[in-house]
Amino acid sequence: MGLQILHAIITVNPTYGGPIEGIVQTSREHRRRGNSVEILSLDDPDDRLLVQCEFVCHAVGPGLGKYRYSPRLVPWLRANASKFDFIIVNGIWNYTSFGVWRALHGSGIPYYVFTHGMLDPYFKKHYPLKHLKKMLYWPCAEYRVLRDANAVFFTCEEERLLARQSFHPYRCNEHVVNYGTAGAVGDPQMQRELFLSKFPHLRGKRNLLFLGRIHEKKGIDLTLKALAQCVKDAPKDKVNDVQLIIAGPDNGEYASALKALCYELQLTERVTWAGMLGNDLKWGAFFVSDAFVLNSHQENFGVSVAEALSAALPTLITDKVNIWREIEEAGAGFVDTDDLAGAVRLLRRWLGASRAEWADIRTRARECFTSRFHIALSTQSLLDGLAMYAGNEAQAHALRRDSAGTVRRPPLGNQAAVGAASKSSGHPAQ
Structure with a gap:
């Protein structure tokens, strides 16, 4: 039996851009390796776009307002989190990240975070009013989310260094993983x-x-x-x-x-x-x-x-x-x-x-x-990062039993x- 992975994200709508596309691409590679991936989102369960998602999606929305608060998120996680080997949060500044922290804090169940560039000082310089609002919100929410995560993953060294410049206090287990995509497929x-x-x-x-x-x-x-x-x-x-x-x-x-x-x-x-x-x-x-x-x-x-x-x-x-x-x-x-x-x-x-x-x-x-940037390399890099920060013996054992214990050469394809x-x-x- 392969790994059981849960990705938490604000929406599975493809217009959301890189984060959901990255989940889909990585999940296809996990599926090829025998692992299982499910998605937790703040979408409306009746939204037709969920039908287009090729992976099991647990929609606990609709989230309210721009922050997308949903009272269903925390109860769902508390009831289901133990079914997964790894829980990975994708993105911050919405209720997904804080909801995961609320549900899992003190439970002994670890989680991991991809910030997806959302701590880049660009936003601080170009959207000062939004940044001021985030500064007020930071100490009681996102700071805790990152501080208590087993690891915070960055997709390159540049992102890791830039993330340190936006908010204080700032403390987390930083780890850079390769990021990529499956690339061109078809004729x-x-x-x-x-x-x-x-x-x-x-x-x-x-x-x-x-x-x-x-x-x-x-x-x-x-x-x-x-x-x-x-x-x-x-x-x-x-x-x-x-x-x-x-x-x-x-x-x-x-x-x-x-x-x-x-x-x-x-x-x-x-x-x-x-x-x-x-x-x-x-x-x-x-x-x-x-x-x-x-x-x-x-x-x-x-x-x-x-x-x-x-x-x-x-x-x-x-x-x-x-x-x-x-x-x-x-x-x-x-x-x-x-x-x-x-x-x-x-x-x-x-x-x-x-x-x-x-x-x-x-x-x-x-x-x-x-x-x-081939997806096989980035998926292995993520697994290596999870192994480094495995929160307990159950997680370490799950990684050891995964069939992808060594780096696989990416296929040349077409x-x-x-x-x-x-x-x-x-x-x-x-």
């Missing part, structure tokens, strides 16, 4: 053609891809302004066929402001709003593109960045994406500052790259993913097909 050529059948005007173009939440911290406005400047300044043959794909939920207020900015910058004909993409359509977007762009002001990990690397797609990112050092060290893309000047330099480096240089970067991108699809997708120096 790349079919996925590419599927995407182009929906967006035929992108065939034969040099496509830049942004895929993620449409949020101001993602720096999409910088990407648009940099593209407008390059269109204006660069030789026509360098930018004539450049297109930007923006993939993500685009029906919000901020998305409307970005669409107005596109019109103002005369980029309407160069920007494709693809909406939220999943499965084959999502991978098709990667395979028709020449580079992935993320001018983010704050990014804890960036699952979409790792996904781009898995598709042999070079990344143009800022030094506020916490895995930027790994990307730069691997030569898997370009890195610059999170301002307009940096965004312009990224695009100019992309436009100026030779065909041979770009082919080499594509190869290094895939190698970077396989060696650093690497050859990825390479073939990459070569057919065009090149920035055409």
Whole structure:
């Protein structure tokens, strides 16, 4: 019998972004290893999105207000926590984390926490009023959640160091684990053609891809302004066929402001709003593109960045994406500052790259993913972290009986097909 793992998170809605996607990807790997994963969320039990969740989900909401308080969370945990070998909290600043602390504090049942970048000082600087509210809340809630957790997991060293700067007092068992994703799956050529059948005007173009939440911290406005400047300044043959794909939920207020900015910058004909993409359509977007762009002001990990690397797609990112050092060290893309000047330099480096240089970067991108961000490596890293901080003999025994006691080499999968699809997708120096 494998491990029994419970992930607690505010919602299983995929529009929530990286945390729930990370749970799904890791849980698939656990399932391959013979482990069982269930999810505890503050969703409404009648919400139709629960049907789309491929894992057992215990919805104890609906949570009230932005904090998502639910009186059903603590009683459910007290009745069921002992059934699981490990309980992992994903995210803070909502009732999930404090509810787990309330239910388990003093019970002898340990828990672990992923902060998912929610202690980054970026939020302190850019949302001072919200930070003030959190400062009042911190001592009686989240400080205790982190202090009493067996371990608090960070997805890279940069996140761990930044987390120390936001709130005081601050005390927890910090541990850095590898984080990643399963990467490109399926038939790349079919996925590419599927995407182009929906967006035929992108065939034969040099496509830049942004895929993620449409949020101001993602720096999409910088990407648009940099593209407008390059269109204006660069030789026509360098930018004539450049297109930007923006993939993500685009029906919000901020998305409307970005669409107005596109019109103002005369980029309407160069920007494709693809909406939220999943499965084959999502991978098709990667395979028709020449580079992935993320001018983010704050990014804890960036699952979409790792996904781009898995598709042999070079990344143009800022030094506020916490895995930027790994990307730069691997030569898997370009890195610059999170301002307009940096965004312009990224695009100019992309436009100026030779065909041979770009082919080499594509190869290094895939190698970077396989060696650093494959889900098999990150799952093993998490298990190693759990073993290090196992709260009792029962937990230690559960880890010992797990079949994944040693690091497994990640499968190469369809690497050859990825390479073939990459070569057919065009090149920035055409």
